[in-house]
Amino acid sequence: MQAKKNIYRFLSISLFLASVFTCTGQVDSTRHIGSISIGIDISRFFVSIWNPIQNNFEFQANAAIGKSFTITAEAGLLKSKFSKETYDYELSGSYYRIGSHFNLLKRNPEEQNSIYIGLMYGFSPYWHKADHIQIKDNYWGTESGSLARNDLFSQWMEFNAGIQVGIFKNWLLGWEIRTRFRISRNEDPVMAPFIIPGFGKGEKNFTLGISYYVYYRIPYKKRK
Amino acid sequence: MIKKYGFVLFLIVFIIATSFPSCNFERACDKPTKFPVQTKFYNSNSSTLRDTVLKDVSLYGIGREDSLIYNDIDTNRLNYRLSPFSETTKIILNAFSNTDTLTFHYARHLELVSQTCGFAMFFDIKEVTFSGSFIDSVHLIDPTLDASKEEHLQVFVH
Numbered sequence: 001m002q003a004k005k006n007i008y009r010f011l012s013i014s015l016f017l018a019s020v021f022t023c024t025g026q027v028d029s030t031r032h033i034g035s036i037s038i039g040i041d042i043s044r045f046f047v048s049i050w051n052p053i054q055n056n057f058e059f060q061a062n063a064a065i066g067k068s069f070t071i072t073a074e075a076g077l078l079k080s081k082f083s084k085e086t087y088d089y090e091l092s093g094s095y096y097r098i099g100s101h102f103n104l105l106k107r108n109p110e111e112q113n114s115i116y117i118g119l120m121y122g123f124s125p126y127w128h129k130a131d132h133i134q135i136k137d138n139y140w141g142t143e144s145g146s147l148a149r150n151d152l153f154s155q156w157m158e159f160n161a162g163i164q165v166g167i168f169k170n171w172l173l174g175w176e177i178r179t180r181f182r183i184s185r186n187e188d189p190v191m192a193p194f195i196i197p198g199f200g201k202g203e204k205n206f207t208l209g210i211s212y213y214v215y216y217r218i219p220y221k222k223r224k
Numbered sequence: 225m226i227k228k229y230g231f232v233l234f235l236i237v238f239i240i241a242t243s244f245p246s247c248n249f250e251r252a253c254d255k256p257t258k259f260p261v262q263t264k265f266y267n268s269n270s271s272t273l274r275d276t277v278l279k280d281v282s283l284y285g286i287g288r289e290d291s292l293i294y295n296d297i298d299t300n301r302l303n304y305r306l307s308p309f310s311e312t313t314k315i316i317l318n319a320f321s322n323t324d325t326l327t328f329h330y331a332r333h334l335e336l337v338s339q340t341c342g343f344a345m346f347f348d349i350k351e352v353t354f355s356g357s358f359i360d361s362v363h364l365i366d367p368t369l370d371a372s373k374e375e376h377l378q379v380f381v382h
Contacts, residue, residue, distance in 0.1 A: 086342040133334070133343050137258070139288060140307045145334070191336040191343075 036063045037172065039215035044076070052082035053195070060213060062101070070101040072118065078126075078197035086134040093126020095198025097158065112166030112217065120158040122180070124197045127151045128188070147191060154185040154196045164215065172215040180207045253341035256371035260303040261328070261349075268360035268380035275300045276381060278319040286314035286325075306330060306369075308345035317359075319381075325355040326362070326379075349376075358382050 041058035048056060058076035065071055074097040081090045099120025105113065129149040136142045162176030182205045185196075193202035200207030267276040283294040283302060293304050306313040306328055315326040329351040337344045349367040363378040370376075 084339070084342060130336070130343075135308050135334070135343065135345055137305060137308055139285065139291065139293065139305060140309060143309050147334070190334060194339065 034064050035217050035219045036061065037215040037217045039172075039174070039213040041076075041211045041213055043210060043212040051080075051195075053078060053080045055079040058198075058211070060215075067106075068103045070103065070116070070118075071098075072101055072120065073098050074120075074122075074198075076198055078195070080194055082194075086136065088131045089128070089194060090131075091126060091128040091194055091197075093124050093152075093197040095122060095124035095126075095196075097122040097198065099158070099160075101160070101162075112164070112170075112172055114164045116160075116162055116164070118158075118160040118162070118176075120160060121155070122158055122198055123153070123155045124199060125151070125153050126193070126197050128191065128193050130191060150188050150191075152186045152188060152193060154182060154199060156180045156182045156199050162211075164213075166217075170217040170219070172213075172217055174213045174215060176211045176213070178209040178211065180209065181205065251340055253338065255337050255341050257337055257341050257344035258305060259344075259347060259369035259371055260305045261369060261377055262373060262375050263302045263304070263377045263379055264375050265300050265302075266378055266380050268382055278381065280319065280321070282318045284316050286316065289316075306332075306347055308332060320358050322357045323355075324357040324359045326359075327353045329353075352377065354379075 037060075039060040039062075041060065044056040044058050047053060056076065056078045058074060060072060060074045062070045062072040076095045077093075078095065079092045081088075083089075097120045099118055101116040101118035103114045103116045105111070105115055127149050129147055131146040132144055133146060134142055134144045157180070159179045159181075160176050162174055164172045164174035166172050180199055182196075182199065196202050200209060265276050265278055267274050277298055277300045279298050281294055281297050281299055281302070282292055283304060284292045285304070285307065287307070294302060302317075304315060311330060311332065313328045313330075315328070317324045317326060328349055330347050330349045332345050332347050334343050335346055336342070347369045349364060349369070352362050352364055354362055358381050360380045360382050362380070364376070365378060366373050366376050
């Protein structure tokens with residue numbers, strides 16, 4: 001019953017209070033609970049349903065520093081493989097993000113909820129290749145070829161805003177809106193990547209994304 | 225009410241939100257993948273640039289003698305593609321009961337146009353030569369065969 005109540009609480013806060021960003025009613029306290037949280041992005045599993053992505057896992061670890069700041073590190077893996085009428089394509093890579101979140105709520109020591117904004121740096125080393133490429137010309141005929149594996153590297157910055165809500169003791173749900181701006185890339189002049197792991201569509205310089213995390217929180221410090 | 229339907233609402237928002245950032249709807253290919261040489265014929269005897277109509281034109285590529293691209297037409301403009309499998313293409317042009325050969329030397333590169341369009345061969349013409357039976361001269365306007373251009377090659381005939 002308590003868990004159900006907490007889920008409704010998450011829903012209510014997530015859906016209706018995201019843009020409010022109010023501190024009204026929060027109890028300020030000098031007592032501070034430091035914590036480390038480990039999370040998994042459950043939205044990655046659903047993205048695979050609508051996209052030709054076979055494996056995409058993403059994990060997050062963050063450590064609360066002081067009352068409002070959280071140092072956040074994220075790592076993920078992505079593999080995509082699909083066949084089109086005239087070619088087969090394969091891409092694989094990992095991605096990493098590091099940055100900081102700032103909690104907009106005044107911290108109550110017993111409160112796990114947070115509404116935050118963040119800035120992160122992300123990068124991805126990955127490769128892609130294409131096989132069985134058919135060049136069809138109805139006068140000159142058809143020939144096939146392939147493009148060998150090409151190793152690529154992309155970097156971007158992210159501005160994030162999100163919510164975390166405790167559903168059980170030390171278990172949290174959260175979602176985060178991500179706006180990503182590419183700052184550099186190792187271009188492939190022949191073939192734009194289908195997707196840049198952790199960033200989004202390969203031909204874009206700006207992408208928007210959403211992550212849904214389930215976190216387990218490990219409190220490590222308590223003082224008055 | 226919110227409590228009752230909150231979880232359903234959450235699922236709907238979740239599904240929509242997780243799909244829209246990287247939705248990958250299949251669309252029809254809306255970009256060009258073939259780049260013919262747009263060739264227009266001009267009168268070499270005119271002091272101004274004046275196009276001319278060739279009579280009884282037929283055209284085919286060396287290696288494809290069995291297949292005519294044009295057969296016995298009257299026109300001032302021809303479009304034909306270079307071979308994507310070679311760096312030289314020879315085009316045989318019959319007109320005025322004479323035969324001339326246009327030879328194209330070019331660099332080519334493969335490029336992924338889009339996920340739906342697939343790959344296309346792009347051409348960069350280095351040189352155009354001709355045998356000179358009824359062709360007086362040629363002028364390459366744009367060496368990069370671009371679908372946006374209406375004319376790549378001007379051929380001046382006697």
